Amino acid sequence: MTTKTVALATLAATQLMVILDGTVVTVALPAIRDDLGFGDASLSWVVNGFLLAFALVLLPAGRAGDAFGTRPVFLAGLSIFTLASAWCGLAWDPISLVLARFVQGLGGGIASAVVLGMIAGLYAEPRERLRAFAVLAFVGSIGASVGTVLGGVLTDVASWRWAFLINVPFGIIALIVALRAVEGTPPTGAKGGLLPRGLFAQRRFALANLILLTLTFGGFTFQFVTTLYLQDTLGFGALSTGLAFLPVSVVIAIASLGFSATLAERFGSERVLFVGVLAFVAGMVYLVRLPGAGGFPLDVLPGAVVMGLGFGLAMPQVTALAMGALAPEHAGIGSGLTTTTQQLGGFLGTLIAAGLVTTVGYGAAYASAAVALAAGAAIAAYLLVDAARARDPKVAERVPDEAARL
DSSP states (O other): OOHHHHHHHHHHHHHHHHHHHHHHHHHHHHHHHHHHTOOHHHHTHHHHHHHHHHHHHHHHHHHHHHHHOHHHHHHHHHHHHHHHHHHHHTOOSHHHHHHHHHHHHHHHHHHHHTHHHHHHHHOOSHHHHHHHHHHHHHHHHHHHHHHHHHHHHHHHHTOTTHHHHTHHHHHHHHHHHHHHHOOOOOOOOOOSSSSOHHHHHOHHHHHHHHHHHHHHHHHHHHHHHHHHIIIIISOOOHHHHHHHHHHHHHHHHIIIIIIIHHHHHHHOHHHHHHHHHHHHHHHHHHHHTOOTTOOIIIIIHHHHHHHHHHHHHHHHHHHHHHHHTSOGGGHHHHHHHHHHHHHHHHHHHHHHHHHHHHHTOHHHHHHHHHHHHHHHHHHHHHHHHHHHHHHOHHHHHHHHHHHHHO
16 A cells, blocks of 8 residues: 555545534434433534534634645644544533534534645646545445444444544544654645635635535535435434445445546546536436435435535535646645535535425425526536636637737
């Protein structure tokens, strides 16, 4: 195993820990409420405290990565996350747990903010970089389903405290390996404030982030609405729901790790991205027609599989396009902003879906995601045409002449 592979595994494992933390804890919430004496209103802060701190620190941490180097920022974030996980597991009352979750969110956000930039710096060759981002796409997809299963097992077999304490040994191992194998990007003495102007001068970076916003909007909508449908309509339990998401994760793994990079090398990242987003739209449109009393094999699974195929094709491409458009001095803040885009897409998708499910129904929530993804497909089509023009020497020759005549 090469040093690069070890470094990638460490970065991906850290991301998986952070993602798992959210889903594992969600399943453990009833047990936490009963043990520590939370009220129904205050219990939400076990989740919201983490998410708020995570979101607040992403951009400053990304900028710190440019100024001081991504490696020390990553190590600091991972250390804080690991220590705070131990604090969460030892919490003695509601206030202590909420405070610990806030600190844990800070650590998770600091570490996650620089991961994309570190991977972009780790792999200079486009094909290798695509495969690395495919690993992250798979980690993100598997986190939700595995977290639900793991949370149920830990809570039932041991205690809710192990939903947090399980991070400690893995965090320590990740820290030891990171100190040996993870190099990161060097400091650039970043100037220009939290969001430098040069960051948005790169049009492809901005457009790729808009597409990413629609992908995470659709992904979180699917996860939220499908969970409600499986449990409230089809009568699935928490464990069965987690297992129901596994086929989607398998398809995402096959698409992202198996052939996304190969297709991009042959047909171009923009074309694979466009096809992937279209497949995502098709899967969502299929789910719009969910009946009031349906079944999982015919009414949910086909659309979910097509959606997973599209996500697996598109996610590595859009991440690579965004990070590949950045100058080295913007790797940290670009990584932080791209991660923020993912969080924003997830927040908006869940928020809108929750309102539509309550007021209109499941189909309307899926339709909102289909519309958002259709907008993402339109932007991807623009990138595809723009890339074709850039590669066409005849077009390249005509552009200066036409510009001069104007």
